[in-house]
Amino acid sequence: MTTLDKAIIADITVEGKNFEVYVDPEMANMYKEGQKPDLKNILVVDEVYFDAKKGERAKSDALQKAFGTTDIMGILEIILKKGNIQLTTDQKRKKVEEKYKQIVSIIMRETIDPRTNAPHTQSRIEEALEKAKFHPDPFKDARDQLPDILKKIRIIIPLKFEKMRIAVKIPPEHAQRTYGLVKSWGIIKEEWAKDGSLIVLVEIPSGAQGEFYDRVNKATAGNNETKVVEKI
Numbered sequence: 499m500t501t502l503d504k505a506i507i508a509d510i511t512v513e514g515k516n517f518e519v520y521v522d523p524e525m526a527n528m529y530k531e532g533q534k535p536d537l538k539n540i541l542v543v544d545e546v547y548f549d550a551k552k553g554e555r556a557k558s559d560a561l562q563k564a565f566g567t568t569d570i571m572g573i574l575e576i577i578l579k580k581g582n583i584q585l586t587t588d589q590k591r592k593k594v595e596e597k598y599k600q601i602v603s604i605i606m607r608e609t610i611d612p613r614t615n616a617p618h619t620q621s622r623i624e625e626a627l628e629k630a631k632f633h634p635d636p637f638k639d640a641r642d643q644l645p646d647i648l649k650k651i652r653i654i655i656p657l658k659f660e661k662m663r664i665a666v667k668i669p670p671e672h673a674q675r676t677y678g679l680v681k682s683w684g685i686i687k688e689e690w691a692k693d694g695s696l697i698v699l700v701e702i703p704s705g706a707q708g709e710f711y712d713r714v715n716k717a718t719a720g721n722n723e724t725k726v727v728e729k730i
Contacts, residue, residue, distance in 0.1 A: 500522045500523065500524075500525075500542060501542070502520060502542055502543065504523070505520040505521060505522060505523070505542040505543075506520070506521060506523045506526070506583065506584045506585070506586065507519070507520060507521070507550050507551075507584050508521045508526055508574075508577050508578060508581055508582065508583045508584070509577065509581055509582055509584075510576065510577045510580055510581030510582070511581075512564040512565070513563075513564065515548070515560065515564060516548060516549070517546055517547070517548065517556055517561075517564060517565075517573070517577065517581075518546070518547045518548070518549065518550040519541060519543070519545070519546055519547070519550070519570075519573070519574055519577055520541070520542040520543045520545075520550055521540050521541060521542060521574075521578075521583070522539060522540055522541075522542060523583075523585070523586050523589060525539050525540045526540050526578060526583050527583060527585070527589065529578055530578055530579070530583060537571055537574055537575060537578075540574065540578070541570070541571075541574055544570055545570075546561060546570060546573055548560075561573060585636070590636055593636035593637075594633070594634055594636045596636075597634040597635070597636055597638075597640055597643075598627075598634050600640035601627075601634060601640045601643060601644070601647060602620060602623050602624060602627070604640060604641065604644065605618070605623050605644075605647075605657070605705075606618065606619075606620060606623060606705055607703050607705045607706045607709070608659055608703040608704075608705055608706070609657045609658060609659055609660070609703075609704075609705055610657075610658050610660050610704050610705055611655070611656055611657070611658075612656050612657075612658040613656060615704075617704070617705035617707075617708070618655060618657070618705075622655060623651075623655070626651040626654040626655045627647070627651060629651075629654050630647075630650035630651050630654060632647055632650060632651070659703075660703070660704040660705075660729055660730070661701055661702065661703055661704060661729070661730050662701070662702060662703075662704050662707065662726055662727075662728065662729045662730070663686065663699055663700070663701050663726070663727045663728050663729075663730065664699070664700050664701075664702065664707075664710070664724055664725065664726055664727065665697070665698070665699050665724065665725045665727050666680060666696075666697070666698050666699075666700060666714065666722060666723070666724050667695060667696070667697050667722065667723040667724075668680070668695060668696040668697075668698075668714075668718055668721075668722050669695050669718070669721055669722070670693055670694030670695055671721075672717065672718040672719075672721060672722070673690075673694055673695060673696035675717070676696070676714070676717045676718055677696060679713060679714070679717050680696070680698055680700060680714065683700050683702050683710060684700055684701050684702065685698050685699070685700055686698075686699045686700065686701050687699040699727065701730075704729065711724065
């Protein structure tokens with residue numbers, strides 16, 4: 499657990515009143531993102547405040563009314579799950595970088611250049627985002643940011659969302675072991691042949707075609723058959 503001088507404030511507003519607690523920045527964010535299963539070592543000071551920086555403590559009756567309890571760990575859990583957590587400068591930078599990479603990855607995997615029917619390169623997408631002066635929201639889901647992003651970059655590079663359906667046949671010696679991999683991409687139809695071969699129809703983003711082939715080839719040592727059935 500960190501010291502008070504390195505702690506950050508997590509807060510929540512309930513019925514017009516603000517409640518704040520001092521928390522460990524790393525532990526609190528790990529818990530909020532589901533990477534930490536418990537509340538251990540998150541709270542830095544065993545107090546709930548109206549204003550933490552001024553040292554204005556929240557009274558028991560106010561806590562009971564707002565949270566239905568005066569138990570500080572119960573209140574901490576509510577604040578972390580439903581409230582806000584301030585970020586250190588370094589944490590915010592890392593979250594922005596992570597969100598940016600997620601957005602670029604989605605665009606690369608799920609869109610193509612309609613002029614060539616091929617995926618855009620990472621550098622081309624990043625160049626378009628730079629020209630559009632895009633700055634990701636570190637707290638907003640990457641997919642939720644896509645509509646606004648696409649409006650801005652479609653005037654810079656042409657984009658088309660496209661999926662394709664691919665028929666895949668995997669021989670018996672690789673079928674059982676490869677089934678989970680293929681299923682993770684999205685099986686529409688499947689059939690087990692009498693000789694133990696696996697025959698499936700998968701639907702994937704067109705931009706991910708190369709990645710799909712690479713992974714199937716690696717899992718089967720190149721011993722498979724694939725055919726693009728349709729693009730949708």
